[in-house]
Amino acid sequence: MRKLVWLLILLVALCSAWWAAATTQMQSTVNALLDSRRAAGWDVTLKDIGKAGFPLTLQNRLSGLSVAEPNQSIAFEAPQLDLSAPAWWPGDLSARAPVAQAAFPAGALPLVLNMRNMQADLDLHPGLSLQLEQMYARSTYLEVNGPDGLLLEAEESRLRVTQSSDAANEYNIAVLPGRITPGPLLRRVLGEAIAQPGGQPILSARMAVTFARALDRHSAVAGTLPQIDALTVENVDAAWGDVALGAEGALTFDAEGIPDGVLSLRVTNWSKLLDAGERGGFLPPSMRGQVNTMLRLLEARGSTLGGLDLDLVFAEGQMVLAGLPLGPAPRLIQP
Numbered sequence: 650m651r652k653l654v655w656l657l658i659l660l661v662a663l664c665s666a667w668w669a670a671a672t673t674q675m676q677s678t679v680n681a682l683l684d685s686r687r688a689a690g691w692d693v694t695l696k697d698i699g700k701a702g703f704p705l706t707l708q709n710r711l712s713g714l715s716v717a718e719p720n721q722s723i724a725f726e727a728p729q730l731d732l733s734a735p736a737w738w739p740g741d742l743s744a745r746a747p748v749a750q751a752a753f754p755a756g757a758l759p760l761v762l763n764m765r766n767m768q769a770d771l772d773l774h775p776g777l778s779l780q781l782e783q784m785y786a787r788s789t790y791l792e793v794n795g796p797d798g799l800l801l802e803a804e805e806s807r808l809r810v811t812q813s814s815d816a817a818n819e820y821n822i823a824v825l826p827g828r829i830t831p832g833p834l835l836r837r838v839l840g841e842a843i844a845q846p847g848g849q850p851i852l853s854a855r856m857a858v859t860f861a862r863a864l865d866r867h868s869a870v871a872g873t874l875p876q877i878d879a880l881t882v883e884n885v886d887a888a889w890g891d892v893a894l895g896a897e898g899a900l901t902f903d904a905e906g907i908p909d910g911v912l913s914l915r916v917t918n919w920s921k922l923l924d925a926g927e928r929g930g931f932l933p934p935s936m937r938g939q940v941n942t943m944l945r946l947l948e949a950r951g952s953t954l955g956g957l958d959l960d961l962v963f964a965e966g967q968m969v970l971a972g973l974p975l976g977p978a979p980r981l982i983q984p
Contacts (some may be wrong), residue, residue, distance in 0.1 A: 671707050671739060672700045679709055679732065683716070685870055690719035708733040724752040727767075740773035758795060765790040778865040780817060784810040791826070799832035801850075817863040818875075824854040838929035839889050855883040877902055877981060882912065892925070893917040900963060906981035908963040916957040919944055947971055 676698055687693045696713030708731060715726035727749040734742045744767075751762045766789040774780040791803040805827035813819035829850040831839060839850070859879035868874060878901065885896040898912035916922060923941060926932035932940065944957065950971070951958040959971045968975040 671736065672702070672709065675707055675709050675732065675734070675739065676700065679711070682870060686716060686872055689872060691872070692717040692719075702733060702736075705736050706733050707736055707739055721754050724754070726750050738775075740775060740779060742771045742773065744769045744771075760800075761794040763792040763794070764788040774812075778863070778867065780812065781810070781820075781864040782812045784808075793832075795834070797834055799834075801832050801835055802830040804828045804830075812863070813857070816859070818861065818878075819857060819859045820864065821857050822855070824852075826852050834929070838925045850887070850889040852887050854885045856885075857881040857883070876904070877906075888917075890921075891918050892921045894922075898961075902981050907966050908978055908981065909965075910963055912961040912963075914957070914959045914961055916959075917953075918955050919948070919957050920955065 679698060683693050683695060692715075694713060694715045695711060698712070699710045700708065701710055702708030711727070711730040711732065713728060714730050715724070717724035727746040729747060730749070731745045732742065733745070734740070746767045747765070749764045749767045751764070753760045753762075767786070768788070769784060769786040771781060772783040774782050786808040788806050789804065791806040793800045793803070803826040807823075807825045807827065809821075809823045809825075811821045813821060829852060831850060835850075857880070858877055859881075860875040861878055862875045864875070879899070880902070881899045882897050887894045893915070894917075895915040896912050898910060900908045900910035900912070902908055920941070923932060923937065923944070927934060927937060947957055947959065948955070962969045963978045966978055968978045
């Protein structure tokens with residue numbers, strides 16, 4: 650009996666020592682990661698970092714966290730961010746924040762995303778590089794704001810990234826925003842489509858991305874994704890009422906990010922899409938007749954009444970839509 654008691658005491662002592670060492674290492678890793686971003690010119694603020702979760706969970710609580718790139722192309726902040734993992738395998742990492750904000754102020758359409766009950770679960774492959782096997786991110790509430798205010802709200806938004814079993818540098822990505830409620834601008838653009846049966850906007854996307862190398866701890870420390878070599882779009886679908894947009898296809902990218910390949914585009918009830926564009930101010934009334942005539946000619950080349958089936962071709966640095974030259978193809982700029 651005495652031996653059993655001593656064995657239990659020894660076991661508790663070992664578990665306590667492991668928990669203390671592992672949480673300290675997690676804390677050091679977080680600080681090192683933030684220090685590397687500061688050294689790269691990022692604006693990083695962290696008010697406090699503490700330990701919790703004894704004995705079965707390794708947990709670091711970050712308070713007052715905010716990070717922003719030097720060129721202000723992306724920023725993230727969370728008053729409280731909990732990083733946790735099972736004590737027996739720190740590679741199953743979870744990040745939770747009651748509220749968080751991500752901002753993308755640069756570009757043609759600056760966006761600010763406000764999230765509630767955000768959670769991201771990461772499964773890392775055992776090994777020195779800690780390759781990402783899977784990430785599942787979700788938020789019970791997502792608010793997307795543009796320069797003119799609220800664009801849309803989404804409930805139970807989900808993002809899943811899964812490493813392919815065929816190649817370590819290929820990842821399958823699924824984006825499922827959940828139930829979407831348009832903001833004032835989109836309501837004005839969509840018009841009566843929202844009030845129709847099935848008029849609730851729907852959005853989903855599934856694709857496979859091939860990177861130059863697998864996503865791992867080196868990517869996290871560098872703060873950038875590896876170069877994207879190929880993109881296979883299984884489906885990108887957006888619909889509201891009886892108007893729908895869809896895309897599928899495959900592209901490859903050279904070292905400078907110039908695409909090559911074909912995207913097949915589908916538009917259902919394109920005339921109502923023109924109505925929406927005119928209501929939103931994207932299509933001047935003076936150009937409505939010209940655009941309408943051109944799209945009717947493109948419709949006649951297909952087999953779907955009221956629909957468009959168009960190929961967007963990228964080749965030799967140029968873009969061609971249904972045989973019509975559109976000019977130089979845009980380069981893929983690595984995030």
